[in-house]
Amino acid sequence: MDSTPTRPAQVAVCPSAGIGHLTPFLRLASMLTSNSCSVTLIIIRPTLSFAEANQINTFLSTHPHITASEFHILPCEPSSNSNIQDPFLLQYDAVSRSAHLLVHHLATLSPPPSAVFSDLMFASGINKPLYDLGIPNYNVITSSARFFSFMTSLTHLRVTRGDDVVIPGLAPIVGDDIPPIFSNTDHMFTRLIETSCRYLQDAKGIVLNSFDFFEPESISALQNGKVLAGLPSVFPVGPFIPYGSINGDNIPWLDNQPSKSVVYVSFGSKTVMSKDQIREIGDGLERSGLRFLWVIKTTVVDKEDKEELRDLLSEAFFENTKERGLILREWVNQEKILAHPAIGGFLTHCGWNSVMEAAQRGIPLLAWPLHGDQRVNAGEVEKAGLGIWERSWGWIGERLVKGDEIAMKIQEMMTSEKLRASATRVWDEATKAWEKNGSSRKMFETIIGDKVST
Template identity: 50%
Template sequence: MSNSAAPHLALFPCAGMGHLIPFLRLAADLHSRGAAATIITVEPTVSSAESDYLSDFFATFPRIKRLEFHLLPHTKSQLINEDPFFIQMERVGNSVHLLPPLLSSLSPPLSAAIVDFPILSRLLHLLSLPVYTLITSSARFFSLMTSLSHLPPPLNSQIEIPNIVPIPVSSIPPPMLDPNHFFSANIIENVAVLQHTKGVMINTFSSLEPEAIEALRAKGVLKHLLPVGPLPPFQRSKTCHELPWLDEQAAESVVYISFGSRTALSKAQMREVAGALEESGCKFFWVVKGSKVDKEDEEEVDEMVGEAFLKRTEGQGRVVRGWVEQERILGHPAIGGFVSHCGWNSVTEAAALGVPVLAWPTHGDQRVNAEVVERAGLGVWEREWGWQAGGGRLIGREEIANKLRALIGDAKLRATAKEVKEKARRAREECLLQGLLLNSISD
């Protein structure tokens, strides 16, 4: 490719907001650096949030192209797979053989493709152009993924992986250790083809996860490991929630609570969180969710947390339902702490904005991510708060209230979180994305 020609990149996110958001941020960042971009969007999406977010993205960036990819009906395999987002991943993988003719019709011709990891193996051999993959989790969890097919027996309830601090077995999602589960089988299948990619991008930065990044490079199975994070948010054409209430609050006085786009707390646990917020006396901004898939989320806020609670705490906080512009909330001066499930997008946003985190992992990679948060000095993690999605014990309101007060009052933690923010800022200033990705495509 001529050095004077702008590269044309196809980006293919798979399923769920946790995958979609970093792909769209990457596309917007590439676009801002002069690259042409086409986003492959699967139809139908699992959640309404995905559909709405995509519509708004293309309204915001009319010069970024959209290639709609209609999926074949789902064919159930012998693998265990009951999760609607994993089912979507499986469905995408079973449909990708239909994609190459659509890609070959794009103009100008593609320079490279950036493919979501869960569908990498199914698509890689079909494309006659350079293929990158984008890892949407932490480097620490990706280290675990790359070691999954040859994990040694646990030693003292810990998994020993060369060159990184041992990972407790309790931090590994149970489906990952079940060879009959889609999650495990999909990871092993896609790790096997990593060496055939042009490069592996990961939404992290070296000073956040120095040990894990060096361990991945030492493995020698990756041609190029490209830390491209924290991927910056883009300015959207519309906003989901106005924040006049936050504007009225004192600096660093409000706790923001969100468990992400895939986690719905049990009714009992939601009552305890509500009771803890009221008992703690902390100002709060709480995003609630009633079901894993938002299309099934029919309850209103007052039905979820109780009308009486809303009335009693009217001056203390706000409760909202649905998708919010989290980075806009976290970036507000009034926010002084973040109770988070530690989905990786949430971690990188907190890191980029310097917001202290109280880690409360619920499933998937989140306990491993919580370790990253704690080791980086970005937050604290109460390990006894187990997997909510796996039937963990009910955490009482008094216990939660104590942690909320400690989070909002911890000046030392606020200072170290601001140090992480400065490191994230320097990582972005180094222009890793431009230097490592666009230049490598031009080679």
């Protein structure tokens, strides 16, 4: 009988730019390490935000067995994208243009990887070469299964602004829920997504940060080949498991608040509201009479965020809410805040990381999707019973949502027993997905056992 110990699989984990792409990959890296894989984390250089740099440093300090390898991408080219102002979109473009260089970078690792988990933004440059080399490569999707279904359809679908989109196996996607940029085939991001999806067929598999209960229709349609023929195996293994301590973040103010009494307000790592809209949100929180923890951003890149709160909000606001509100400017560990027993609801942009983090804790959501995949995500939140959505608030900047409207919806989220019960059910199902024989656990064990282990 051969008693030679099994050699750990050498796995490379390759996130793209931005904290929204980095966070799920760090969780996945931790999950792989916990399942006896030897992990090398590819770190994109340069990083755009303090949040990314801080998160990487914290993660590596708490995961000493994970090796870091820096990958320097090509410079951004604003001159060729003169109509694009978003630094993160320019960074995504730079990542995609650099993807072919990543293949050589991976080859220099010692020992070389026996499997790769990579962001979709790398697909055009690495999927085919890794396939030819016989190295299993799993494309990790950082959005919902439903929005991913839409993205894959861009390879053969013409999007007309305002028209519903029909995808085989799915209920139609409402035209107003599709980001306007996708009706412009010449837009840099539209081209980037379409090109990336054309290379999905060369991946070993597609990993989704979602689970069967939350998105049954989309997951089933993807797995059964209804959305797009020729896709590789689809593995829903969400919600990705948090790494590190699950206790609440070190915010003493939260510890002094009653259970489920605090509204957490955050619109993600790069969403910037107008000053007028920030003031209306403040008015809504004041009118609601509820306790709140509010994370405010005034610039897309946090390194440039220097606006003083006193210049944004009135002295009367601070005076009237000083006993029941806390405002933070710095990046926070959101998964730990949502784990705190004082949190009772979450006013969110419906970025997919935020949705899955709330699902893991059964936190009711008030969805305020602002751009990108977020309106499609908000629809999934409603269907699953995790939250409510006021569609009339529109995309970011379409109209000024007034404080009395915001207060009314916040109160609805925090007082609805029906919503709290359905959100608790989502929590239960998210937990079951990772229990023995749970859907996500079985899918992850399939990847580890059949695809990655050597």
